[in-house]
Amino acid sequence: xxxxxxxxxxxxxxxxxLTRTRTRxxxxxxxxxxLLAAAAVLSVLTTTGIVVTLLTESSKFFGEIPVGDFFLGTxxxxxAGGESTSFGVVxxxxxxxxxxxxxxLVAVPLGLGVGVYLAxxxxxxxxxxxxxxxxxxxxxxxxxxxxxxxxxxxxxLGDIGxxxxxxxxxxxxxxxxxxxxxxxxxVSEDALTAVPQSLREGAFGxxxxxxxxxxxxxxxxxxxxxxxALVLGASRAIGETVVILxxxxxxxxxxxxxxxAHQNMAAFIANVARSDVSAGSIAYATIFAVGTTxxxxxxxxxxxxxxxxxxxxxxYE
Amino acid sequence: xxxxPESALTRRVxxxxxxxxRTRDLLFRAGLLLCLFITVLFLGxxxxxxxxxxxxxxxxxxxxxxxxxxxxxxxxxxxxxIGTLYLGVLCAAFIVPIxxxxxxxxxxxxxxxxxxxxxxxxxxxxxxxxxxxxYGILGLAFIVRGPVDxxxxxxxxxxxxxxALTLGLLVLPVVIIVSREALRAVPPxxxxxxxxxxxxxxxxxxxxVLPGALAGxxxGVILALSRAIGETAPLIxxxxxxxxxxxxxxxxxxxALPIAIFGAAGEPREEFQILAAGTICVLLLVLLLMNSVAIxxxxxxxxxx
Numbered sequence: 001x002x003x004x005x006x007x008x009x010x011x012x013x014x015x016x017x018l019t020r021t022r023t024r025x026x027x028x029x030x031x032x033x034x035l036l037a038a039a040a041v042l043s044v045l046t047t048t049g050i051v052v053t054l055l056t057e058s059s060k061f062f063g064e065i066p067v068g069d070f071f072l073g074t075x076x077x078x079x080a081g082g083e084s085t086s087f088g089v090v091x092x093x094x095x096x097x098x099x100x101x102x103x104x105l106v107a108v109p110l111g112l113g114v115g116v117y118l119a120x121x122x123x124x125x126x127x128x129x130x131x132x133x134x135x136x137x138x139x140x141x142x143x144x145x146x147x148x149x150x151x152x153x154x155x156x157l158g159d160i161g162x163x164x165x166x167x168x169x170x171x172x173x174x175x176x177x178x179x180x181x182x183x184x185x186x187v188s189e190d191a192l193t194a195v196p197q198s199l200r201e202g203a204f205g206x207x208x209x210x211x212x213x214x215x216x217x218x219x220x221x222x223x224x225x226x227x228x229a230l231v232l233g234a235s236r237a238i239g240e241t242v243v244i245l246x247x248x249x250x251x252x253x254x255x256x257x258x259x260x261a262h263q264n265m266a267a268f269i270a271n272v273a274r275s276d277v278s279a280g281s282i283a284y285a286t287i288f289a290v291g292t293t294x295x296x297x298x299x300x301x302x303x304x305x306x307x308x309x310x311x312x313x314x315x316y317e
Numbered sequence: 318x319x320x321x322p323e324s325a326l327t328r329r330v331x332x333x334x335x336x337x338x339r340t341r342d343l344l345f346r347a348g349l350l351l352c353l354f355i356t357v358l359f360l361g362x363x364x365x366x367x368x369x370x371x372x373x374x375x376x377x378x379x380x381x382x383x384x385x386x387x388x389x390x391x392x393x394x395x396x397x398x399i400g401t402l403y404l405g406v407l408c409a410a411f412i413v414p415i416x417x418x419x420x421x422x423x424x425x426x427x428x429x430x431x432x433x434x435x436x437x438x439x440x441x442x443x444x445x446x447x448x449x450x451x452y453g454i455l456g457l458a459f460i461v462r463g464p465v466d467x468x469x470x471x472x473x474x475x476x477x478x479x480x481a482l483t484l485g486l487l488v489l490p491v492v493i494i495v496s497r498e499a500l501r502a503v504p505p506x507x508x509x510x511x512x513x514x515x516x517x518x519x520x521x522x523x524x525x526v527l528p529g530a531l532a533g534x535x536x537g538v539i540l541a542l543s544r545a546i547g548e549t550a551p552l553i554x555x556x557x558x559x560x561x562x563x564x565x566x567x568x569x570x571x572x573a574l575p576i577a578i579f580g581a582a583g584e585p586r587e588e589f590q591i592l593a594a595g596t597i598c599v600l601l602l603v604l605l606l607m608n609s610v611a612i613x614x615x616x617x618x619x620x621x622x
Contacts, residue, residue, distance in 0.1 A: 039419040041437070049459050113351070121346065147594070148366060247563070269454065298446065
């Protein structure tokens, strides 16, 4: 900058053109910055788009169905037609949360086990082999898990004497757990690796055994990150569509029984969308009411996760 | 003389105390290994199960034939495969410029202390974990039937372009997050040297920072695309159909591999259901190819600073 002013202070034709290129340049620079910022703002517009879509369409829904009937009703027959149509969403929410619970029952111990092993026990060479395997598992399309659950895992459950229906919550829930396992493993591994080495050395110096160091020192120190991993895992499980759509059937069930069909909110939305419901009908509007419920639920979980991640980053970075 | 028994005693005490710990150490380690074993087992069984059913179906005709509802042995994945390739290319054309531009803004220009930049940041993190079916709703109501049906292409009916845009919005946060990491890995000294030589900020970014971050960005884009290509739910929402007897066009109805798998998996007739396994193999091969390219790019162009 200083060089430019010195030069332009000097008289002559050159200085004029130099100043001109400078201004043109800075206009260009400003333009570039605005373009780049516009691209970043698009992400905010996406969120706005989602919120506006969900709100306008579900307000139409709630114009016809009282909010209380929707959130407190226990009879869910939105597509029945005629007299038996009923919009009590409780069974759908129950099935969603219940399937998520089953998934976490599988994914939390396995995911944390893998995360702890990778972060604390695996030698660099073993890590180089194992990490890609976990990443591959994370990269397998969810429809493949759905096919696997339906054609391999459900028959397998039958073979070992668990009397399940073709479409059941047990198979869907367990495979859903395998699906979110990599999320929990990699986020918790990140959190554990972020714990400074000095804490481990201090504990070893006091004579602690390796498992004590891991369980009593490293794990508590990484707790906020581990919580973030669990919340993110839960959020993924709640929002997953195809595994449940393919493996667990087309109706939610207000029951603890896992041998029968269960349907979560995402699978319901996909199922209505593919069954040629005409736009503007009340069944079509149900997509958006359920979508809003799902979005709000995962949104809250995501914000909690973001907060916990930030917490462990702040402590150790 | 008394030193020897004393130290032996100490050793015995220490050994006794630590032998309990050693068993627990072993048990703990065994537990972790069991978790790992189960995880790898699931992946292994899944891949083998799909391969046993699917690989025998992989003939040239399976790739080039249209699907059939009458004769499973003559059914193929042609429109679904072409649909997926189109979706991938269109999606890339959409997410690369916008994703990289957003990443450059956030990493090189944005002042993290301004509230609007923080809003953008939290917003992107949150978007990255919004369920894919919600993006499907956005695609259905906003792109297919709504105000963003820009060229009136769809006129309320599903088009491949709408599908590609929906998938693009879905993976955009991934591209932005990975590209930012790649930009952050370029050391500040490169920027400082370029600026000191009189380059403007944008010249520095365009000629120094972006080339340095290229490998990381390319890897991120390919990872994002492989996620987009494997998505099923948003495509169900925007109206992709499993059974199509013509090649897709950008402005017309379409199919895609995940949708074809979904359709076949729901078939009651076994010889048709097993077609899903063959289609899964095709999809996994496409993904494998893309990831090999990503690994190649990373090894070939990665900069060591």
